[in-house]
Amino acid sequence: MRAISELGEKKVIETIVGCLDLMPDMSVPFGDDVSAIKLGDSTLAVVKTDMLVAETDVPPGMSLRQAARKAVVMNISDFASKGVKPLTVLVSLGLPSSLTEKDVEELGLGLNQGAREYGAYVIGGDTNEASDIVISCSLFGVCDEQVLVKRNGARPGDIVAVTGQFGKTAAGLKILLEGLDAPEHVTKPLKEAVLMPKARLTEGLALAEAKVLTASIDSSDGLAWSLHELSDASNVGFTIEHLPIAPEAVEFARKHGLDPWELGLYGGEEYELVVTVKPELWEKAEKIMKNLDVSFTAIGRATEEKKIELTVNGETRPIKRKGWEHFRN
Structure with a gap:
């Protein structure tokens, strides 16, 4: 069996999707930047989750507040590309026990800064102990099905x-x-x-x-x-x-x-x-x-x-x- 370092992220995702029962009539296919389900005739509930891990996503010189803000912004960027306004954010935090109260406060301030810059609110989440800082954000928003822009609509000449x-x-x-x-x-x-x-x-x-x-x-x-x-x-x-x-x-x-x-x-x-x-x-x-x-x-x-x-x-x-x-x- 190949190690996932040989597969890469794209193949890892394909492998996981291959194990799933696909939801009928998915409004947005797997592989796009967000997921969505219909609420009524044309309104979509749009969700997105993305994760920041300090070892791979936080370069030297980036503060904890900046890292937390970035975790929110990188999710919002995917909503931006789809034309969806984010309303709320859920945040799951994996935190080393060596962090201080001040460190946690900086993370909280960064999460709030990232959300409020774009008109959204953090409304809940989860915490757990981890060997590295992990910040997983999930966005929620709604939009009209005809407004959301997918990846699959480009045509020759565009x-x-x-x-x-x-x-x-x-x-x-x-x-x-x-x-x-x-x-x-x-x-x-x-x-x-x-x-x-x-x-x-x-x-x-x-x-x-x-x-x-x-x-x-x-x-x-x-x-x-x-x-x-x-x-x-x-x-x-x-x-x-x-x-x-x-x-x-x-x-x-x-x-x-x-x-x-x-x-x-x-x-x-x-x-x-x-x-x-x-x-x-x-x-x-x-x-x-x-x-x-x-x-x-x-x-x-x-x-x-x-x-x-x-x-x-x-x-x-x-x-x-x-x-x-x-x-x-």
């Missing part, structure tokens, strides 16, 4: 677009984990991108409500990984012709002889939206984001041929299925 810029967290983690240096005007925003991530909830809600998206995911596991996940769900490929790489990431890459495209594609933990839009609805989507004063960039097109490539300056390279995957990273 425009691929992203919010924000990429490469900051990959560079920031190299500073925090590997000790690489950079000037202060570069270091500060790169570290902040890691320590204080932000979910694109307002943007996701606005795009979903306007019904301009055909598919959506967030970039928490890396832009490349997100593109492959959309490709698998929608059975399309992608030709990417532009990537908005953050100028701080470009400067950092230049200083250390790194490839900025690699930082932008394979970093992860950026929590940007990666979406597809019908060409005839692009101007509408662009106007919505302009009104929100948010960077929204068309980076390519969905294709019939199921391959994912980056073409920049006349050079074409494959975008590998590479990013953050538990049990392998």
Whole structure:
């Protein structure tokens, strides 16, 4: 039998799903970013759970308050990509007995900060003793079935677009984990991108409500990984012709002889939206984001041929299925 370090997270999930009796008429299929059940004709009860483990998810320099906040934000980011407003959060905590009362208070403050930033409330949970800090958050919200944006709706010809810029967290983690240096005007925003991530909830809600998206995911596991996940769900490929790489990431890459495209594609933990839009609805989507004063960039097109490539300056390279995957990273 293979160890799960050989399988990787995706195969582990497939194995578990293969053991389950599937619920009839599931509103959202396994493998998407949330789960849902119908409440009446068109209203969905939407739920999401995600877990933070200190050893793998909390880099040096991240405080307990920041870690707890991040545990909430990374769940909210998945709701953002589906166009669902979170209402409540349940939290299960695994805590080493060596933590102090002050440590627990910091965790509580971080949980509340993460929830209240996005209009949600922590309403309960559970605690247990553990060998490492484990924070598992479960979100609940409701939305109309026609509003929720799944991963499987992209079609050939659709425009691929992203919010924000990429490469900051990959560079920031190299500073925090590997000790690489950079000037202060570069270091500060790169570290902040890691320590204080932000979910694109307002943007996701606005795009979903306007019904301009055909598919959506967030970039928490890396832009490349997100593109492959959309490709698998929608059975399309992608030709990417532009990537908005953050100028701080470009400067950092230049200083250390790194490839900025690699930082932008394979970093992860950026929590940007990666979406597809019908060409005839692009101007509408662009106007919505302009009104929100948010960077929204068309980076390519969905294709019939199921391959994912980056073409920049006349050079074409494959975008590998590479990013953050538990049990392998």
